[in-house]
Amino acid sequence: MPIRHSIIHKIDKKPDGSPAVLHVSGTELAESQVTENLLHDLNEAYNAKTGKGWGLFHAESGAYPFSGWLRAYVDGGDFIEFSRVAVEHLTKLMEESNLSVGGHVLFAHYQQGMTDYLVIALLQHSEGITVGADLSDTPSKHLDFGNINLAARINISEWRSNPKSRQYVSYLKGSKGRKATDYFRDFIGCQEGVDGPGETRTLLKAFSDFVTAEDLHEDSAREKTQALVSYSMAQAKIGEPITLDELSELIDEDQPKMFADFIRGKDYGLSATIPADKKTLNKFRRFTGRIDGLSISFEQHLLGSKIEFDEAGGTLTLRSLPTQLTDQLKRAVACVIDDRIEAHNS
Structure with missing residues (x-):
């Protein structure tokens, strides 16, 4: 999974209502096994999440500027500058939504097979314990990939090569509530295209x-x-x-x-x-x-709705039969009744 560019910025946002503080990185993540492991773990966690939305960009506008910034970068622009402008916009939307969820914001442009992707995720820390060389325990923090709620992945190749596509953006609908999902989707400038x-x-x-x-x-x-x-x-x-x-x-x-x-x-x-x-x-x-x-x-x-199973009696009870089958059964029952009447009269 070749990583073309990746960077992490940080948004400090406390629940006390104080303004968010943005810490912008001026350096991309180094090409290393650690960075590869970071992106691998993020992708695994993202893929494992259920309840994703699939869509496409809104037309570029003042309300939805992200696709324009991304296009300028893909056409030869600077990745760090692109990520800086984008994370500033994200911070602004976070403030306007009055949410208290900050974290580390990862931007990663990578290639999988012949396809280029951009993934953006808001990552949280969790507390842990590490054991040192002297066998003492020390508190530590690590990125909590199991608790990702705000993330999106853009299939850059499909976006650029197939203008009619309605599913080149996927995003987590998340468990933090619709308000959080909406502000993050507005940040990407994405509208739902496929259910x-x-x-x-x-x-x-x-x-x-x-x-x-x-x-x-x-x-x-x-x-x-x-x-x-x-x-x-x-x-x-x-x-x-x-x-x-x-x-x-x-x-x-x-x-x-x-x-x-x-x-x-x-x-x-x-x-x-x-x-x-x-x-x-x-x-x-x-x-x-x-x-x-x-x-x-x-x-x-x-099972349990249109079909009931009686284990003791070894029977199935069917509800809402297909119209075609019902019509066939009605005709068959009518024929049986007619045959019985004819046999009785004779």
Whole structure:
């Protein structure tokens, strides 16, 4: 993961209402294993966070100047100057929001594969204990990557090469409340472009429809479900979106375009790349079974809502049946009644 530039500034903001004090660094972080470990740990913590937002920049304006500063830097500007102007703007917004959350602000421009990224994160310290060479214990502070609530990652390559993209910025929605998230999102100048959980749910719905349409055997359905979940979770782990064509190839190596063509042939409204929402994926699992002409297949999240399982009686109770199935059952029951009436009259 080559790091092109990285720097840390500090914002002192106390809960007593006193003005924030900005400490600007004039030196980039040195190229070292420590810096690489810092960025690696940050990315792992960021990728592990659930509840991310995905979007794009607002049009550059006085209210949203960040994209203009970033463009000037990417076009050959000075990284330290870019980070200084940006962190001053962040401090101003922090003051206006009357929040008491300060910390160290990391700016890092790095390359992963062929893609350039910029990550910005507000990092907090946590207290710890270290043992010295003389075996004495000493208080110490370290960056708390498990407590990141304000951070964003910009896919610079996609932003510059694909103007129509609506998901080149990801950001944490955080647990500090909507006000904190909003001021940080305003700092980035980002608007929500894609509903990650909604897109993931739609993808899973499309997959369920695909399994039903193809009338897959339960073993095949289970295998394809595992392929979908494993790939999607792996993408979420590295902070990359689900690519529909890649997923389609994994689901069926013999017919690699089959699932992708199924989705494109229906009105699901999914794009070629889909943000992977881990929380939604964690809830997805299919239960399948087949015996004596009876085939049952449903998703885990339906258990307890539309489907009730009576373990003692060995029965399933289904609610909200599909209209098509209900119509078929009505016709079948009507035929049975007619046959009984005819048999009785004869």
